[in-house]
Every structure is written in C-alpha cells, then in structure tokens.
Amino acid sequence: MKKGIFITFEGGEACGKSTQVKLLKEYIESLPNKDDFIFVREPGGTKIGEEIRNLLLNYKEDAPLPMTELLLFCATRHQISENVIKPALKEGKIVIADRFYDSTVAYQGFAREIMSANEILNLTKLAIGDLKPDKTFYFKLSPHEAFKRKANCPPLDRMELEGMEFHQRVAQGYDYMANLEPERFCIVDASKSIEEIAEEIKHEFNTLVM
Numbered sequence: 001m002k003k004g005i006f007i008t009f010e011g012g013e014a015c016g017k018s019t020q021v022k023l024l025k026e027y028i029e030s031l032p033n034k035d036d037f038i039f040v041r042e043p044g045g046t047k048i049g050e051e052i053r054n055l056l057l058n059y060k061e062d063a064p065l066p067m068t069e070l071l072l073f074c075a076t077r078h079q080i081s082e083n084v085i086k087p088a089l090k091e092g093k094i095v096i097a098d099r100f101y102d103s104t105v106a107y108q109g110f111a112r113e114i115m116s117a118n119e120i121l122n123l124t125k126l127a128i129g130d131l132k133p134d135k136t137f138y139f140k141l142s143p144h145e146a147f148k149r150k151a152n153c154p155p156l157d158r159m160e161l162e163g164m165e166f167h168q169r170v171a172q173g174y175d176y177m178a179n180l181e182p183e184r185f186c187i188v189d190a191s192k193s194i195e196e197i198a199e200e201i202k203h204e205f206n207t208l209v210m
C-alpha cells in the first residue's frame, strides 16, 4: 500500500459527500490495515477547530463579517494542518478530509467575493505552507438539484441558508479549481445513486492507495 497520501472530498450543499465519506470509512474499517487511515473534517477536526466551526456555522448572536469568516476558516485550517494532517502524513498515514481549501476558493472566493481565487490560494499558503491534496473527489451537483434535496432536511446552517445565486457561484468556484488542476480533481456525478457513487469512489480509492 502507498503511504502518506492526502485525499479530500469537496462539493456544494447536499451533494452527498459526507454520506460517501461515511461509507468509505465503513469500508476502511473492514481492512486489516485500518489504522493506517485517518479521517478529518473542515471546519473542525481539532478541539479549537470544532469551537470555530460552531462560531462559523451556528453562532446566533452576531454574524461574522466576510473577512472574519475567511480568516476563521484559515485559522482552523492552520490548526488542523499543523497538529493533525502534516504529522499523520509524515508517519505515512493516508489522510481523508471532508472539505479543505477548495471550499474556501468556492465559498469565500467565488460566492462571497471576498477576494480572488488567486488571493485565497496565497492566503492558504500562509496558513498551511505547501500542504496540498493528492486527490480531490469533487461531487458535482446542480444547485437546483441541491435545493430540492435541501428542502427535505432542515434545520439549515448559515451557509445552507444562502440563496440560489450564492450556491451557483460556489459551483463556479469548484469548476474553476477543477479546470485549474484536472490531474488532482476526480469529478463525481453526484446525481447518481448512493450505491453507484460508493462503487466509483471505492474503485478510485483502491487505485490510488493500494
């Protein structure tokens, strides 16, 4: 098996990515070398990170300003990269992350229009240095379909409550990154069934790490 590989799962709201992370986790649990894998999520994944997650998504007292939001995402990313991801990769583990910096390009760059994708990537470099995913599964789903799915699963967090145009720009952000780095991106048609997608991910995953 290969060592020290970093895999991320990305996509807009209700794209089914977290379900697939869970299914991949179950598959890995059945492997004899399951301890060679670690799963993290963003924002969060460390004690401070989970507190920041709560501030970012559910804090009701006061909404963060756009730049506060961007810097908090970068802060939690710095924390998890230095304390969890980099040490694990150094030990040769395979790290699987539910979201990473492509989310920031899509949400804070394209959707909130805080700064350009290039500026977000420069800021990210300050936060995490040269750390970069080896492979990114991008769950591509039209915002119209995502909105239909979301209607069935309230309560919604602060990002999920944003309107259609915001989520259309999120999708443009992901498409931009996928075009910029086609080698890294594996585009998953998120309109397929859970079972079909799980098989596809398992196949890609095995090719990547075994």
Ligand code: TMP
Pocket: 013, 018, 041, 042, 043, 057, 073, 099, 100, 101, 103, 104, 105, 107, 108, 159, 160
């Ligand atoms: P989740 O629901 O997939 O766990 O993601 C949490 C929310 O945070 C989701 O709406 C996307 C958003 N987010 C950003 O806006 N920027 C980021 O950099 C990250 C990691 C997440």
